Structure formats: C-alpha cells, structure tokens
Amino acid sequence: MVLGFTYQALPMRVLFGPGVLAGLGDELGRLGLRKVLVLCSPGQEDTGHRVADGLGGLAAGVLAEARMHVPVEVADRARDQAVHLGADGCVAVGGGSAIGLGKAVALAHGLPVVAVPTTYAGSEMTPVWGLTENGRKRTARDPRVLPRSVLYDPELTVSLPAGITAASGVNALAHAVEGLYAPDRSPIVSLMAEEGVRALVGALPAVVADGRDLSARSAAQYGAWLCGAVLGATTMSLHHKVCHALGGALDLPHAQTHSVVLPHVLAYNAPAAGGAMAAMARALGGSDDPAGELWGLTGRLGIPRSLRELGMAETDIPRIVDLVVGEPYANPREVTAAGVRAVLDAAWRGAEPAAADPHVRTHHR
Ligand code: NAD
Numbered sequence: 001m002v003l004g005f006t007y008q009a010l011p012m013r014v015l016f017g018p019g020v021l022a023g024l025g026d027e028l029g030r031l032g033l034r035k036v037l038v039l040c041s042p043g044q045e046d047t048g049h050r051v052a053d054g055l056g057g058l059a060a061g062v063l064a065e066a067r068m069h070v071p072v073e074v075a076d077r078a079r080d081q082a083v084h085l086g087a088d089g090c091v092a093v094g095g096g097s098a099i100g101l102g103k104a105v106a107l108a109h110g111l112p113v114v115a116v117p118t119t120y121a122g123s124e125m126t127p128v129w130g131l132t133e134n135g136r137k138r139t140a141r142d143p144r145v146l147p148r149s150v151l152y153d154p155e156l157t158v159s160l161p162a163g164i165t166a167a168s169g170v171n172a173l174a175h176a177v178e179g180l181y182a183p184d185r186s187p188i189v190s191l192m193a194e195e196g197v198r199a200l201v202g203a204l205p206a207v208v209a210d211g212r213d214l215s216a217r218s219a220a221q222y223g224a225w226l227c228g229a230v231l232g233a234t235t236m237s238l239h240h241k242v243c244h245a246l247g248g249a250l251d252l253p254h255a256q257t258h259s260v261v262l263p264h265v266l267a268y269n270a271p272a273a274g275g276a277m278a279a280m281a282r283a284l285g286g287s288d289d290p291a292g293e294l295w296g297l298t299g300r301l302g303i304p305r306s307l308r309e310l311g312m313a314e315t316d317i318p319r320i321v322d323l324v325v326g327e328p329y330a331n332p333r334e335v336t337a338a339g340v341r342a343v344l345d346a347a348w349r350g351a352e353p354a355a356a357d358p359h360v361r362t363h364h365r
Contacts, residue, residue, distance in 0.1 A: 005186035010127065010232055013149045014225065018214055021116065021153040024091065025055050031112060031148055033089040034058065037082045039101045040094045041066040044118065047156065051093050051116065060085040066098040068254060069247070072133040075104035082111060092147070093156075095119030095168070096254070103129040103145035115147035118156045120168040120200070120220065121255065122175055122228025125150070137248055146232075152225055154217040162208045166301035169204045169220060170259035172227035173197055173294070177266055178237050179230035180276035183330040189233045190279060192226040197283035199223030201297065208301050237331040238324070239265035242343065245323040252310050259298050260307055260350070264343045267291035267353035272333035291353040306350025317344045 015023060028036060037060050040048035045064035052059035063081050065074050078101050082090065092102030093116040100123055102113035107129050115124035127146045130139040160168070176193035179185060200223030206216035242261050246252045270277050270291060280290035287293040298305050308314070324340045333339070346354060 006184070007186045007188050008233065010125070010146060010229075012125075012147055014152065015149065016152045016222070016225070018153060018155050018218065020151050021051070021054070021156065024051065024114070024116070024151060025058055027114060027149050027151065028055070028058055028089070028091075031089070031114070033112065033114075035060045035085070035087050036089045036091045036114070037078070037085060037087040037105075038062045039066055039078060039090055039092045039105075040064050040098045044094045044098070047118070047159075048093055051091065055091075059091075060087045063101075066092075066094060066101040068097050069132040069137050070097070070100040070104050070130055072131050075101060075108070075131060078105050079108045082109065087111065089114065091116060092124075093118065096121035096123040099123040099147070100130055102147070104131055106145045107142060110144060113145070113147045115150045116156065117150065117152060117221075117224075119160060119164065119255075120172040120224035120227075122172055122224060122231050125225065125228030126232035128232070137244075150225075152221050154214055154221045157217050157221060158212050158214070160211065162211060163303060164255065165211065165220075166204060166208050166298075166303045167253075167255035167259045169200050169207075169224065170262060170294070170298060170301075170303070171255040172224040173200055174239055174243075174258045174262045175227040175231035175236070176200075177262065177276070177280065178239050179227075179234040180279050181269060181273040181332045182234035182237065184233075184235050186233075189230055192233075193230045194279045194283045196223045196226030196230060197280060200227065201284060204297070204301060235330055237329065238269065238333075238335055238340075238343075241329060241331075242320070242324055242340070245320050246307070246312070249319060249323060250312055250316060252307070252312060256304055256310055257307070259303050260305060260310065261343070261347050263291045263295035263298065263353045264347045266294060268339060268343050269331065269333050276332070295353050304350075307344070307348040308350065312348060314348055317341065317348060320344055 038052045048062045089112045090102045092099045129145045176196045179193040203219035
C-alpha cells in the first residue's frame with residue numbers, strides 16, 4: 001500500500017543506445033561547452049583518446065590517471081590540468097573511478113561533467129562524491145557533482161572483461177536491493193529497482209558468455225542505469241556499510257567485494273524486509289529464496305564468492321565488525337555484532353547464505 005513519500009527527481013539528461021557516443025559533440029554544444037578535459041583510467045587511455053579524437057577541437061586534452069576511490073593528489077592534478085588548459089567542462093569516460101574524478105573537479109571548480117560510463121557501477125546517476133586522503137575516504141552528497149548529461153553507449157562496454165562485467169553487474173544489483181528496503185524509498189524508485197534487477201539478472205549470463213552480444217550488453221547497461229538511479233535516490237544500509245568498511249580498511253576490490261557480500265546481507269535482512277523480498281522474488285522470476293538465488297548467480301557467473309579469495313585474512317573479521325557496528329545507520333533489521341560477524345564469517349568462507357531466522361527484531365516495517 002502506498003502511504004506518503006518524497007521523491008526528488010535528479011536533473012540529468014540521458015542518451016541511451018549503441019552508437020550514441022557519436023552525438024557527444026552535439027551534446028557538449030547543447031550544454032554550451034567549448035573545451036573539455038577527457039578523464040579516464042590508465043587502462044582506458046586508448047578509449048579516452050578515441051573519445052577526444054572524435055571531439056576534434058572541443059577536446060582540450062586527456063588525463064588518464066583516474067584511480068579507485070579518487071586519491072586527493074589525482075583530483076588536484078586533474079583540477080590543475082583543467083585550469084591550465086582553460087577547460088570549461090570535463091567528459092569522464094569509464095567506470096566509477098573516472099566519473100568520481102570528474103565529480104572531484106566539479107566539486108573543486110564547478111566545472112560541469114558529462115559522463116560516458118563503461119562499467120555498471122552507477123556513479124553517473126548519483127550526486128555522491130568521494131575523496132581519499134591519508135588512507136581515509138570522505139564521501140558526501142552535493143548536487144553540483146551530478147553529471148549534466150550521461151551517454152550510455154553499450155558498444156563501449158563490449159571490451160569489459162567477463163570477470164569485471166559480472167562483478168560490476170552484481171555491484172549494481174546491490175544498489176537496487178538496498179533501495180528496496182531503504183528508509184527513504186518510494187514507489188517510483190522501487191519500480192526502478194525491481195526493473196533494474198530484472199534486466200541485469202536476465203542479461204548478465206549472456207554478456208559473460210559473449211561480451212560482444214550487443215543486445216545483452218544494452219539490457220545490462222539499462223539495468224545498471226536504473227540501479228544507479230536507485231543509489232542516487234535512496235539511503236544505503238548494511239550491505240554498503242560492510243563493503244565500505246572492507247574497501248576502506250583492507251583495500252579490497254570494489255565490485256568483487258560487493259558481489260561476495262550481497263547474498264549474505266540479503267539473507268540477514270530478509271526476515272525484516274518483506275516488501276523488498278517480494279519485489280526481488282518477482283524480479284528473479286518467482287524465486288522464494290532471493291539470497292540463495294543471487295548466490296547461485298554469482299557461482300554461475302564464475303566470480304569470487306569468498307572474501308578469502310579476495311585476499312582478506314580471517315583475523316581481520318573482528319576489526320570490520322567493529323567498524324560496521326561502530327555508528328548507527330538505517331537498516332531494516334537490527335544490526336548486532338553477532339549478526340555482522342555471522343555475515344562476514346559466511347562471506348569470508350564463501351558459504352551458502354544462511355537461511356533467515358524469521359524471529360528477528362526489525363527497525364522499520
Ligand atoms: P573502475 O572505474 O576502477 O573500473 C574498473 C577497471 O575496469 C579499471 O581498470 C578500468 O580501466 C576498467 N574498465 C572500465 N571500463 C572498461 C571497459 N569498457 N573495457 C575494459 N576495461 C574497462 O571501477 P568501478 O567498479 O566502475 O568503480 C569503482 C569506484 O567507483 C569506487 O571508487 C567506488 O567507490 C566508486 N563508486 C562511486 C559511486 C558514487 O555514487 N559516488 C557509485 C559507484 C561506485
């Protein structure tokens with residue numbers, strides 16, 4: 001039943017479909033931009049130059065230095081380079097690292113960002129920025145960092161290797177899962193979340209089997225867009241908190257950490273999130289065990305299912321438990337040290353998610 005809710009639409013424009021990259025110059029013109037700095041990761045330098053070449057005189061240069069979690073010194077270099085070249089905007093081409101760098105320049109300078117995402121991480125749909133200094137990552141929301149336009153061209157995702165494709169897709173699913181039980185969810189955002197899960201879960205096995213399948217790549221990117229929009233519109237809970245702690249304290253890889261942890265947090269929260277589980281069940285084609293279903297999916301996709309495989313030592317579990325229970329945040333089920341420990345134990349071993357205990361204390365609903 002729909003009671004009351006608030007829905008804040010975010011003002012970005014989306015161009016979607018194979019070949020839309022060819023319209024990037026027109027899109028910059030529409031925004032009044034005349035000289036942009038192209039940002040990408042070192043591994044995506046060729047793509048960055050291809051994009052810049054396609055822009056001709058609209059491109060001021062390419063900076064291929066984007067890194068995970070946006071180190072402050074890289075953000076400073078990008079800002080200095082933008083000033084030096086007289087750029088009036090940035091085009092961020094790549095995954096969350098490149099788009100995060102564009103957001104850092106927007107934050108420091110107010111330069112508009114146009115995003116061309118090539119993974120499924122979803123940062124392009126959120127006003128959330130992050131910066132890492134002296135090993136500590138600060139994140140916050142600011143509408144100034146929201147990309148003005150986003151060009152989703154599935155042709156750019158064809159080169160994404162199967163392992164990164166799969167992990168990045170499950171990372172996107174995590175946004176939808178937590179959006180479905182978020183304290184500030186709305187029926188509109190829940191529709192996006194359910195459809196995002198349906199599209200991604202349907203497409204991921206096909207894109208992992210054949211990365212050049214453009215129709216499956218399009219479906220996966222459509223799902224990732226929806227899941228990213230959910231991330232931008234809602235407050236994330238236990239799953240994102242656990243992954244943030246693991247990434248920050250142990251430097252575990254972002255997308256792979258999400259894909260290992262997600263089934264376990266979903267199993268933990270299941271008994272306290274009936275509406276979310278019903279939506280997940282519908283999106284998964286009628287499954288009565290969404291957590292087990294997601295765990296099975298990660299197995300079929302051939303990605304790591306344990307934190308041990310990602311290089312975490314078992315002795316680090318207590319430290320992560322302390323970080324996760326250290327400060328209060330929204331979660332449908334009460335977050336206890338014993339509960340988080342059980343989630344991390346299972347995720348560390350790569351065990352099947354524990355069957356949910358229906359007699360649990362809930363925080364909302
Ligand atoms: P990433 O951007 O670091 O990309 C992962 C790897 O894939 C890189 O080596 C990159 O070069 C390569 N790659 C990207 N696209 C490719 C392609 N099409 N073909 C071949 N290789 C390609 O990783 P990510 O998972 O996309 O993003 C993770 C980062 O984004 C983290 O720092 C995370 O915190 C941040 N993030 C932020 C938000 C937000 O809302 N602010 C949301 C999601 C993620």
